[in-house]
Amino acid sequence: MTLAPARTQLALFRARCEEVTGLALDAPGALHAFSVAQPELFWRTLLDWTQLPWSGSADVVRTSGDVETARFFPDVRLNYAEALLRPLPGVPDDARAVTAVHAGRPAETLTRGRLRAEVAGTAAALAGAGLVAGDRVVLVAPHTAGTIVVALAAAALGAPVSTAAPDMGAAALLGRFEQVEPAFLVLDRAAMGTGTAEALVAGLPTARRLVVLDDLPLPGGPLPADRLADLVAGAGPAPEWERRPFDHPLFVMFSSGTTGPPKAMVHGAGGTLLEHVKEHRLHGDLTPADTLYFHTTTAWMMWNWQLSALAVGAHVVTYDGPVSGPGTLWELVAAHGVTVFGTSPAYLQLCQDAGYRPAAEVDLSRVRAVLSTGAVLHDWQFDWVAEHVGPVPLQSISGGTDVIGCFVLGTPDAPVRRGRSQARSLGLDVAAVDEDGAEVVGAVGELVCRNPFPSRPVGFLRDPDGARFHASYFAAHPGVWTHGDLVDVDADGSARVHGRSDGVLNVDGVRIGPSEIYTVLRGVPEIADVMAVEQRDPGRPGATRIVLLVVLREGATLSGGLDRTIRRRLREQASAAHVPALVVAVPELPTTHNGKRSERAARDAVNGDPVANAGALRSPGCLEAVRAAVAAATAGGAAAAPDGDPLLQAVTALWTEVLGTGAVGPDDDFADLGGTSRQVLSLLRRVRLDLGADVPLEVFADRPTPRGLARAVAAGSAGDGGVPVLRGGAGRPVVLVADAWGQLNLYAGLVRRLATGRPVLGLQPALTGPDGTHSTIEEVAQRAVSRLRAVQPEGPYSLAGYSFGGLVATAMTAALEAEGETVAWLGLLDVRPPRASLGRRELTAQRWWARLRTLRSGGPAAAVRRRLRPSAAVPERSPAAVADPELAFFTRSEAVGEAFRPAQVAAPVTFFLAEGSRPTVRGTLSAWRRVARRLAVVVVPGHHGDLDDDRVGLLSEQHVGTLAARFSVALR
């Protein structure tokens, strides 16, 4: 059991600062305020307090107040490897330093003494092979102890290291490393793809030496090649680990650019070290008693970040195996006594979606904090961690490769506010600003840092005059670092990052520069132009996916073959993460008046959001085409999977999780993707749990593709008379009634977020009779009741529905009560009262045009909207004038709804009123009060939610969290 020190390191440091300044710094935010108001005193006090080993003079703390050019501690000399490996007071040399965990073979542990000796031996070997200070080392190897040893050995010698994961494709690796111009290549070829090592050797001609970490045969060819083990065995005496200037290059890191190759940024030893030690000790309260596991690869800055925990004396765990299911990392955490566990929103969501309960499955008693980064962490994930991991802080931390650290993160002296990072990084003047650069508090703005900080990159490679560096961070707002993230910072200093503000894609925590995609696709003859944008994934709440917009050359069509070519190329030449979820042909890409491509406009269009900068576009009309094409492509999936488009997406999402690859096409064969028979069983179990369909192995084996599986699921779950299980659970079900389109998919976000252990069922009663004409609401309700009774024979029942579905749920309640049953609760999600139920005054309060939209929901609305509005005018149309079958269906549903006169119900009713609907329902809620004597009105953010007017609905990703929370409370 880890005993926390009586006082946190932050408290001790605060006391030191109070001593130095004579100020009281115990008020909330006071320490951060001091750190940015008196930066020289802060950073100097920090350097002294950390007792990091250095020599020279720290009298000059920073050379100026200019973020872009200021240098820190120009007269301080230090060595990163020495700082990490030095003997620490109270930490014996036989204390554990690194434990390397592998899949399928035992873990190995290096003590601090052993690690120091191995680094010394490796440094001697590399020096013997000719590595000298300033030489750059490219290190492509998995996250293991051996990789740490090599990196620290290079750092000890003053040779900057650039790391990447061995499963990356040759093209992506070369796109990064050719800028590095490495002197040494250190490769672990065991996990590298065919030909990748050879491509690296051929493509990096500056390399003087190849060192391999694996046991594969040494390659021939002119480049001298050795096994590291052989070099170590024959090495001479260990060279001295010289202390070098504070800004001496330590790491070369890459950040995806929206244009051009990835930016190769050089991080200095001193800045990296000081920032990391500050974050670990002050914000994370990491001590030698801690065991840290942060799930990362060597291609991500979190690898460098967790490495520096050695400077604190903490025990670091590495893992180079696959995440084969929700249990993988929790089992690792339990098995190795991890006290601080770092992961991603994607993994936490995977666990939540799988119904995995970590604390119930494994022993997490040693875990004292969970960290998450890489993407936006959602409110409900805080609840999930509290419930299923334990009462430990969930710290959402966010920063970037560009600063090799965090802008916002945790702190031991403040509680965690759901959905938020607790604090801004000490010493960094982080703020949200509006377009004019003015600070905004409590609102979303561009994330900026307004003062110099030590972990700013020393510079970019291949950027001799600093022009690219300047353009990357200082062009938008002069004099401050503009990071490219959107953030809101509250008055209490807590913050929430809302994703990228530029075109960089962030999919499941992997940052992808669109240019990496463009480079790979440049050679495809059918493609004239291409743009990759991030879209909120309709099948996975909280997650995003890549949509690729393709402009085809004349005569070319987006056939299945071309679609496959695109995916395959990206998978092979970049990585699985670069493969888009959707490839859509569009006539034109949005560009600004001065010809700059606007990924932001495209992203808004693809998401169906209002386009913020439409006025700045050369041809704003192309956005409508983009929107239409994406809607059509999504609907195309629906046509293939007869029971609704989300099914194929949901199946594909499960498929990618089980296989651990993002590159799954609808017609890809399971075995062709490397899936094994055992994985088929995991997949089918997930299908059963998540989609409520029992697909027999034999049925799967007949068509082992996502499309085939989606069909099998459709056939297995929602057949006529069926009641799909939207979510598993125990106890009385919560029943959601389909909308005017007969769809349930609009509830997906709500269903996932509901805080209830009860199962959630979906009811999709037929809206038309055998002759094809629309049934009355009462008839629809009667069908729904008989279906429901087949699975839940007796009450009490809990029913809810949105809009039209709410009318059906109301009629069901009346019907069930007439049959003597109890309805325990009826939830109405922004259900406007039908005209037939309104009195004359209420009718006047209503306006017909507003109600034309009331029943619309779900994907098909966008298509309807296009047909409905050939011109900008919104005509009042009678149903008879409409020829389109979809729209006719909808308008008839609407007419049926309007004719409905709800009977009185005894059940308690909660009416979730969308904030945006307030003006429309004003004066008509009295109609609902006549129906329900026990009516509680709960206002929730958002509009009614038709896509028609581009306003964000209460069931949308943005607002559904609040709705789910209030819905969950009402259910209790």
Place this chain on the structure above:
Amino acid sequence: MPLPAPPSPRADVALTLVDLAADDDEVARAESVLSPAELARARRGTPAVHRRRVLLRAALRTVLAAELGTGPAEVPLTAGALGRPQLPAGTGLDAGCSAAGALGLVAVGRGCRLGVDVEPVAPWTAAVLDEGWLAPVEQQQLATLPARDRALAATRAWTRKEAVLKGRGAGVRGGLAATVTGVGHAPVTVDGWSVRDVPVPDGWVASLATAPDEETPR
């Protein structure tokens, strides 16, 4: 590159471990002995799957070629409807293969029918019990084992079942839960198939199922 064969559990079955982490030259050489249909199937896979299929098939052909006294490309090897390797009855040979990660396993038997399967030892989670392929009695057996032994035992149960089902030519559709092999490591007989462990490196489990040729259970 075929590795030295481990001790064969039966005199009439030759088992060969295949290193699937061979270099590109090896893959190119291996491709040269494959039939067009085998090449096409291999190329449908991702790069890793392609590599695995090429190396495994070439290794199988190499072993069969030695047995038949012909060249690897000339071995009259075909695939059954479900992908099971097939040889003309006149050869008196039966073959099977399996791969897991970097390890491949090829089995060639004379005068018998056979099936093999190799798997990496998958981490144990309670979810395995919910996947529907373990018979109730096997689930009970697993539950009585210490937690640390379950991963190996469950994986062995899988390879045993799959070896039998592959021997029958049915693959996993043949009824995993209905093929009760138990979770122990001692040789067993299941529906006329003799099932035993194949020695493989730590971290993997492999099983071989054989049945006399004349009365092959179906």
